[in-house]
Amino acid sequence: MVNHSVIEKLTLEQIMSERFSRYSKSIIQERALPDVRDGLKPVQRRILYAMNKDGNTYDKGFRKSAKSVGNVMGNFHPHGDSSIYEALVRMSQEWKIREPLIEMHGNNGSMDGDPAAAMRYTEARLSKIASEMLRDIDKDTVDWVPNFDDTENEPTVLPSRFPNLLVNGATGISSGYATEIPPHNLSEVLDALIYLQKHSDATLDDLMQFIKGPDFPTGGIVQGLDGIKKAYETGRGKIIIRSKTDVEELRGNKTLIRVSELPYEVNKLQLVKQIDEIRINKKIDGIAEVRDESDRNGLSIAIELKRDVDATGILNYLFKNTDLQINYHFNVVAINKMRPERLSLKEILESYLDYQRLIVAKRTKYDLDKAMARQHIVDGLIKALSILDQVIKTIRASDNRKDACNNLISEFDFSEKQADAIVKLQLYRLTNTDVVELQAEKDKLSADILEYNTILNDKNELNKVLTKEFKDIKKAYGNDRLTKIEAEVEELKISKTITVPEEDVVVLVSHDGYLKRSSVRSYKASEVEENGLKEDDYPIFLEQMTTLQHLFMFTNKGNLIYRPVHEITDARWKETGEHISQTIGLADDEEIMKVMSFKTLKETGKFVISTSDGYIKQTEFDKLTPGRNYRSRPAVFEKLKDDSANVVNVDYLEDANANPNVFIASNVGLATCFELDEVSYSGARSTGVRSMDIRDEEQVVDVQLVEQDDKVGMITQRGFYKNMKVDEVPLASRARRGVQVLKSLKKNPHELVDFVKLEKATDSFNPIRVFTNRRRVHDIMPGDHPVNDRQSNGSAVMDVDAEGTPTSMAVLHPEVVANIK
Template sequence: MSERFSRYSKSIIQERALPDIRDGLKPVQRRILYAMNKDGNTYDKGFRKSAKSVGNVMGNYHPHGDSSIYEALVRMSQDWKLREPLIEMHGNNGSMDGDPAAAMRYTEARLSKIASEMIRDIDKDTVDWVPNFDDTEQEPTVLPSRFPNLLVNGATGISAGYATEIPPHNLSEVIDALIYLQKKPDADLDELMKFIKGPDFPVGGIIQGLDGIKKAYKTGRGKIVIRSKTSTENLRGNKSLIRVTEVPYDVNKLQMVKQIDEIRISKKIDGIAEVRDESDRNGLSIAIELKKDVDVKGILNYLFKNTDLQVNYHFNVVAINNMRPERLPLKTILKSYLEYQRAVITKRTKFELDNVMNRQHIVNGLIKALSILNKVIKTIRASKNRKDACRNLVKEYEFSNKQADAIVKLQLYRLTNTDVTELEAENDKLSQNIIKYNNILNDDKVLNNVLTKEFKQIQKDYGNSRRTKIENQVQELKISKNITVPDEDVVVLVSHDGYLKRSSVRSYKASDVNENGLKEDDYPIFTAEMSTLDHIFMFTNKGHLIYRPVHEISDAKWKETGEHISQTIGLDDDEQIIKIFTFKSLKENGCFLIATNDGYIKQTEFSKLLPGRTYRSHAPVYEKLKTSDARVVNIKYINNNNKENKVVLMSNIGLATKFELSEVSINGAKTTGVKSMDLHDDEYVANCQLINDSDDVAIITQRGFYKNMSVEDIPLASRGRRGVQVLKPLKKNAHKIMDFIRLIPNENDFKPIRIFTDRHRYHDIIPSDHPINDRQSNGSALIDTSSEGKPLKMKVINAELLSDK
C-alpha cells in the first residue's frame, strides 16, 4: 500500500494538480491548449462547440472525466479568474456569483489571441515530446509559453501533501522585470519589485500590506489583505450610499451580498437600510443604502471586518521545477523562465538553421543545374525512370541525392533566366540568415537581444495597465460599539433559576409585571431598565463570573421565559447567581468586595475581572474557594463615589464583627483572600455588608423573627475577630441568623424588604413599621415558618424595578 500510494502521490503532484514553472500550466490545461491548436481552433477562425474540444482532449491526451476537462476549459475563459484568459467562449461560462457554466453542448470556444503565444514555435523542435496514454500520438511535455504565464495568470491547486496558491500579475510589469534581470542577473528582490509592484488581480481591488508581498516574493509564503474598492454617495434626506465597484479576488459576489444582507436583517449593526446588487453588462456595482445620519466609516469598517468585502490572501507559491514540487521565491521563477526561454530560442534557431542550410544546399544544386542545363536535360532524357535519373545526375555531375531529387522535380517554367536570378537572390538571403542564426547560437548577447525584442513585442501587443491598487500598510479596523449595537432602552430580567431575557420597554409596559413568563416556583432576582450598550456581571455562589453585554442577552417578549444560562455556560446544579451588577463601560476603576461563608474576604479590582475571549462559553473564576462546601455570600462594588468605610459580618450563631474597609487587601481573581471572621466548627458567615456608622441593619432568623438594629451597637474591632453577640442566647431552639441587610436611615424607611423562604414564597415588609432593637434582643415574630417556610435571604426592592447599582 505504501509503495502504491507513493506512486499515486507522485503522479498527481507531477501530472495533475501543480503547474510547471516553465509554462505555468497543469497537464489538463496544457493538453486543452495543444489539442485546440492542433485542431485549428484558434483565435483567427470561428468558434467550435466546446464538446468537440473536450472530446478531442479526452480521446487523445487526457483519459479522465469530461466534466473535469470542461471545468478546466471554462476556468481558462473566465476573465474574473485569469488576468489574461487563454480561451474565448461564446455562451454562459459561469459568473462571479458562483453560477456554473452552461453544459458543453451549448457553449462554443476557441483559443484567445494571447494563447497563440503559448503555442508559438511548438512546431520548431522547441519542446520535448512523449507518447500519449495509448501510444497513438505524441504530446508536448511543456508548451513554449512565449510569455510568463505562471505569474501572469497565477495558479491554484491541491495535490497530495502539496498545495499552491499563486496570484495573477500584470504582464507588462513581469516582462519589464525579466528584461531587467537579463541585463542584471545579480539583481536583488528590491530591484525586481521596482517593476513587479505586487499581484494584479483581474477584478481589481485594493491590496494592503507591502511587507506581506515582499515576504511572499522572498520565501514563497506570505499574507496580504485584499479590500473592495468602495465610494460613498450622498442621497436625499441626509442618507448615504456605499457603492462597491471592485471586490476581492476569488470572492463569490452573491455570497458576499448575502452576508451583508444577513447583517442588516439580524441588526448586528444599526444603519443599513437596503443592499442591492446592481451589476450589469457595464460592470460590477453593489449598492449598500444607509439610514439617515449614520456613521458611514464605522459601518464600512464593520463590513470590511465581518464580510468578504475584505479578505486575507495567502501566497503559497509551489510549482514543478525539474520534475520536483518546490516553494519558489520570485527571482527563482523569473530566472527559471528566462533560462527556459533561452533554451526555446536556441532550439528554434537550430531548427531554423538546419532548414536554411538544407534549403541553401538545394538552391546551390539548382543554380549549378541551370548553368549546365542542356547536359542535365540530356542525362534525364537518357534515363529509364525518375530513380535512374537521380542516380545518373549524382554519378555524372556530383550532385547530392537531395539536389538530384530537387532537379528532377523542377518544373519546366522554372528554366528561365529570371528564375536563375531569383535563386541567386534567395541564396544570398539564405547566407545572411545562416550568419544571423550562427550569431544567435554562438553569442549569448545576441540571443538575449532576440529574447528582449520578442518580450517587448508581446508587451506592446498584449500589455495593459494595472487594475489593483497597492497600499503599504494594512489598515487597523476600529469598530465603535455605537455602530455594531443600536442604543435602545430595554428591560433585563434574571431569575432565581437562571433564566435571562431582555424585553423592549414597550413589551414590558404593555404587560402585567408579574406576567414575566417564569415557572410557578421561579422568581426574578434582578429586573432593571438598561441600554443595549450596557454590560452585566452575574456572580455565582461558587465563585464564577458570568459576563454578558446587554445586546447579547436573548431578546424575548416580557411574557416569554427567555434563555437559560446553562444553554451557553455549564454551571453546577446547586450553583446560583447571587449578585448582579450593571456598568456603562468596561473601563471602570472600582473594586469588588467579596466575602465567603467560611470566613474569607478580599477586594478585587474591576480590571482583573474583564471578560476574556471565551466569555460566551466559559465562566471564569472570581473567587477561589478553599473547600467544596464553601460559598460566596455577598459581593459589593466600591467606586470613587463610595462613602461606606466599614465592613460588618454576622455569623449564623448570632455573632457580629465590624472593621475598617482599609484592612481588606486587594487580591487577584483566582485568590481566596484574607481572614474576615474567626469561626468555629459548624459556624459560617451569614452575610457581609458595607456600611457607615449611622446605618441600621435588618436581621432575619430561621424562626421567622425580624429585628432592626443600629450599627453603632457593634463595636469597631480588627479584621479576623470573633465578634459580639447580636441575638439573645437561648438554651432551647436558639435563634440563628439567616441573613441581614443594610438599612439607610431616611432612605430605606419606606422601601419594602422582600424576604424569600425555602418554599419559594416571599414576604414583603416595611422596615419603618418595626422599632430599633438593642443588641441583646431577638426581635419580633414576623413569618409563620410552618405555613410560609424558613426564611433564606432578604432584599431591598423598588416599587417597580429591582436593581443592584
C-alpha cells in the same frame, strides 16, 4: 505449445501500494497539476495545440466549440467531452483568467456561477496572446510523443513564450497534492525575468520590487505583505482579499455602500444572497436593501443603509461575515522535471528562464540548419548560372530527370541536393536579375548564419534575444495592475451597536436560577406578579436594561456567570425563561446570591468581596471581565478556603478611589467597622485578607459598605428586627473581634441572621424583604420601627413557628419597577 499462466502471490498491501502509486503518478502528471514550463495541465495543452493545428486562431473566424472539443477528444484527450469543454470555457472566462487564452462567442458563464451554454451553441477561437504559447512549436523546440492511439504526435509541453504559470495561475487537486497559484501581472513578471537574467543572484526582495503580489482578474484589495513574501519564499502563505467598496451619501442622511470589485472566484449571486439573509434575519440592524446593479459597464452591488447608521461598522461586519473579504491560501505546487514540487517564486522564474533559453537555442539551431541548407542550394544555383550553357547542354543530353541529376553531379561536382534544385529551376529564372537576387539571398543567409552561430555560442547573445522578445511581448500585451496591494492586514473591529440592535428590555433573574429578558411591551401588558416563576420562586434581580448591556451573576461558591443581555433568552413576561443549568452546571448547594448590571465591559471601578469565614478583598473590574468560554463555564471570582464557606456579599464601587467604611457582623452578634483602605487588592483566584476574627462555629453573616451616619436593619433567628446606627460600633482596625450588637440572654439567646444597610427612596426607607427557610417572605417597613441602641434585640416582627426561620434579607426597590417605561 501450451501457455501456462503464472500466478504470483502478493499481499494486499503490495498490490494496493503498487497500483495506487501508478494511479497517483498518472493523475498528478496527466490531469491535475500544471507544468512549471508552460503552466498548463494536459487537457489545456491539448486544447490549445489542437485548435492551433486546426487553424482556429485569432486572425480567423470563430468555429463551433463542439468541433474543437470533438477534435481534442478524438485525437488527443480520450476522456469525457464535458471535462474538455469545461477546461476550454475556463480559459475564456476573463474573471478567472488574467490573460484569457480562448475567445468565445455566446454564453461562457458568469460571476454568478451560471454555467456556459452547451458547446453546440457557443463558438471559440484562440486569443491573440495564446499564439505566443504556440509560437515556434514548428521549429523542433519541444519534445513530441505519440497520442493515445499512435496515429499522430502531440507536444509534451508548449513553447510558452510568456510565463503562463504565474500570469494565469492554476488550481487543482490530485492524489496527495493540491495546487493553488494566483494570477499575476504580465508586465511585472516579465520585468522580473529580465532582471533575473542579468542578476542570477537576485534575492526575493529584489524580485518583489517588480512582482508586487498577485494581480487578480477581478481586482480587489490584497492585504498582508508578510503572507505574500512567505508564499514567494516557501510556496505556502495566506493573504486577505477584500472587495473594493465606496460609501456614497444619499438624501435624508442615508448612505449606500457600492461594491465595484470582488475577491477572486467569489460567486456574486451567493454573496448578494448572504448579505440579504443578514438583512432578513436582522443579524445587524441598518441594512435597508441590497441590489445587484451589474451591467455591461461592470460589476456593481448596491447595499443601501437606513438613516443615521454607522456605514463603516456595517461594512466591517460584512467583511468579517460574508465573502466581501476572504482568505486566500497559496500552495504553489507544479510539475518540475517530471516531479511535483512546491516552488518558490525564484525557482519558478529560474525554471522558466532555463526552459526559454532551451527554446531559443533549439529554435536558433533549427533556423541555422535551415539557413545552411538553403545556402548550399543557393551556392549551387549561382554556380549553375555561371556555366549555364554547359548545364543546359548536359541536361538536354540526359535521358530523364534522374539521369540529368547524375550527369550534373559527375560533370560539375554538384551535390545531389544542388543538382535536384538545378533540374527543378524554371526557365524564367535564367536571367541576370535572378543572379543578383541569388547573390543577395546568399549574403543575407551568410549574415543570418553568423548571427545564429553567435547566439548558440555566446550565452550573453542568447539572453539578449530572450530579453528583446520579453520586451516585445510586454509592449504588445502588457497592461496595468488591477489588484491593489496593502502591506498590513486591517483588524476588523465590530461594535456591539452594529451586530445587536439596541432595545429596551426587562431582565429578571430568580432565586432558583431562572433568567429571561422580555420586551417592555410584554412586561407592561402583564401584572408584575405574573412573571412565570414557580409559586415559591422569586426575583432577586429585576431591572430595565438595553440589549447592549451586560449582566454579572455571582454565586455563593465564588463563581461568576456572565451574560450579554442580548444573549439572554427572549421570552414573554408570563413565561419562565431559561435555567442557568441549561448552559452552566452549578453545585447542589450553589445559588446566585448577587446580580449586577453594567453598561460596558470597560468600567473602571472595583468590587469588594466578603466571605462567611472572615475574608475580604478588593478586585478591579478588569480582573473579572469574561473570557471566551463564558457561555459554557463560569469564571472564579473568589477562592474559598473551606468547602463550608460562602460568599456573603459582593459590592461594586464605581469610583476606584472611594474609601467607605466596612461594617461586618457575625452570627453570635459581634460587629466591627474599619476603613476599606485597609483591604488590599488581589486577583480573581485569591481569597483576600482577614476581615474579622471569628472562632469555631462562628461565621460572618454579612458585610456592608457604609458611612458613619448610615443605619442598618438587623434580623435574628427568633424573628426580631431592629434598626441601629452604624456609629454605635466604634471604628477599629481590620480583623478585630468586634463589639456586641445584641443583648446577651441566658435562655434562648438571639443569633444574628442577616443585616442590610437602610436605603432611602424618598422621605422614608425602602422596604426590606425577609426570606425564611420555608421559602416564605415577610416585608418590613423600617420606618415603622424605632432606632435601637447596640444592646437591644429589637422587637418581634415575625411568627417563626408559622412563617419559618429567617435566612436572609434584601432591600426592595419599588421605584425600579415603577420606573420601567
